[in-house]
Amino acid sequence: MSEARRIVVKVGSSSLTTAAGGLDADRVDALVDVLAKVRSGGERELVLVSSGAIAAGLAPLGLARRPRDLARQQAAASVGQGLLMARYTASFARYGVRVGQVLLTSDDMSRRAHHRNASRTLDKLLAMGAFPVVNENDTVATDEIRFGDNDRLAALVAHLVHADLLVLLSDVDGVYDGDPARPGTSRISLVRGPKDLAHVEIGSAGKAGVGTGGMVTKVEAAGIAAAAGVPVVLTSTVHAGDALAGADTGTYFHPTGRRSADRLLWLQHASTPQGSLTLDDGAVRAVVERRKSLLPAGIAGVEGEFSAGDPVELRDREGRPVARGLVNFDAREIPRLIGRSTHDLARDLGPEYEREVVHRDDLVVLHP
Numbered sequence: 001m002s003e004a005r006r007i008v009v010k011v012g013s014s015s016l017t018t019a020a021g022g023l024d025a026d027r028v029d030a031l032v033d034v035l036a037k038v039r040s041g042g043e044r045e046l047v048l049v050s051s052g053a054i055a056a057g058l059a060p061l062g063l064a065r066r067p068r069d070l071a072r073q074q075a076a077a078s079v080g081q082g083l084l085m086a087r088y089t090a091s092f093a094r095y096g097v098r099v100g101q102v103l104l105t106s107d108d109m110s111r112r113a114h115h116r117n118a119s120r121t122l123d124k125l126l127a128m129g130a131f132p133v134v135n136e137n138d139t140v141a142t143d144e145i146r147f148g149d150n151d152r153l154a155a156l157v158a159h160l161v162h163a164d165l166l167v168l169l170s171d172v173d174g175v176y177d178g179d180p181a182r183p184g185t186s187r188i189s190l191v192r193g194p195k196d197l198a199h200v201e202i203g204s205a206g207k208a209g210v211g212t213g214g215m216v217t218k219v220e221a222a223g224i225a226a227a228a229g230v231p232v233v234l235t236s237t238v239h240a241g242d243a244l245a246g247a248d249t250g251t252y253f254h255p256t257g258r259r260s261a262d263r264l265l266w267l268q269h270a271s272t273p274q275g276s277l278t279l280d281d282g283a284v285r286a287v288v289e290r291r292k293s294l295l296p297a298g299i300a301g302v303e304g305e306f307s308a309g310d311p312v313e314l315r316d317r318e319g320r321p322v323a324r325g326l327v328n329f330d331a332r333e334i335p336r337l338i339g340r341s342t343h344d345l346a347r348d349l350g351p352e353y354e355r356e357v358v359h360r361d362d363l364v365v366l367h368p
């Protein structure tokens with residue numbers, strides 16, 4: 001951990017705001033003190049994924065708690081995002097560091113051109129000495145295209161910027177083998193894979209009620225990053241300095257997989273399928289075992305309303321999801337393709353139909 005050169009740090013709303021809503025300047029400054037010190041030598045690059053926009057906008061709008069409806073959440077985010085960035089800008093200015101705001105939606109991870117632009121922007125900000133602060137663009141994201149929580153966003157950003165380490169900060173100093181408030185429980189210092197947590201009951205969001213996550217989303221995000229080859233430390237915000245210095249703190253998630261294409265990581269972990277395709281047994285074997293593209297001949301059924309380019313779920317005849325992919329046809333076009341060869345389709349419907357329904361480069365197999 002101490003040798004990691006490029007690091008993504010994620011901080012939650014509860015670590016930056018009061019329970020009633022509104023930013024806690026002292027908490028923000030304390031976090032910035034740690035981050036500025038880590039990058040001061042010029043050898044380490046940091047990207048901050050920061051929650052807090054909606055929470056920061058509650059008090060100014062007279063809201064007692066985080067609203068449930070999307071419209072008021074977006075209004076709070078609109079007010080709060082400016083306040084959040086102003087606070088970071090002022091706090092980092094104490095160290096002569098400029099801050100760059102990067103707002104992302106799920107679309108920015110799924111569309112090839114978008115995620116390339118996001119990657120270039122973050123790389124350029126780091127190269128120019130600015131400190132990128134990333135958040136989900138809550139003011140425009142809809143329920144259908146949201147990441148759902150910034151823990152998941154942080155895992156995807158860590159992969160996007162080729163980070164050497166992801167640090168997830170919260171109000172709990174790691175994963176415990178029981179309720180941390182009860183005597184006799186102990187911190188789990190190392191997780192080598194999902195089996196290490198199979199016996200652990202993971203807690204939900206804290207009492208503050210200003211965030212969307214909890215330990216569940218953090219463990220899920222750590223699993224996503226680790227599966228993509230990025231090691232993760234999950235600890236409390238007050239131990240951020242120790243974690244970044246490589247001290248024994250929090251829970252360390254050992255990498256369990258290799259890096260894949262950014263959009264495929266999004267497709268597997270952050271996309272919302274807009275429909276489904278049922279595959280015959282031969283197509284399931286071709287897609288899952290031989291990593292082949294899905295051809296029209298292997299489709300047995302279609303459900304949902306989707307357009308070309310949307311994510312869809314690929315299921316076996318029993319309805320079990322086996323893969324997820326970006327479809328090349330609209331849902332209304334699929335019925336006349338079912339069970340037919342691409343050669344026959346090209347002859348009867350035109351050469352544009354001589355192609356895969358889901359190309360293997362736009363497909364991920366879902367492991368149980």
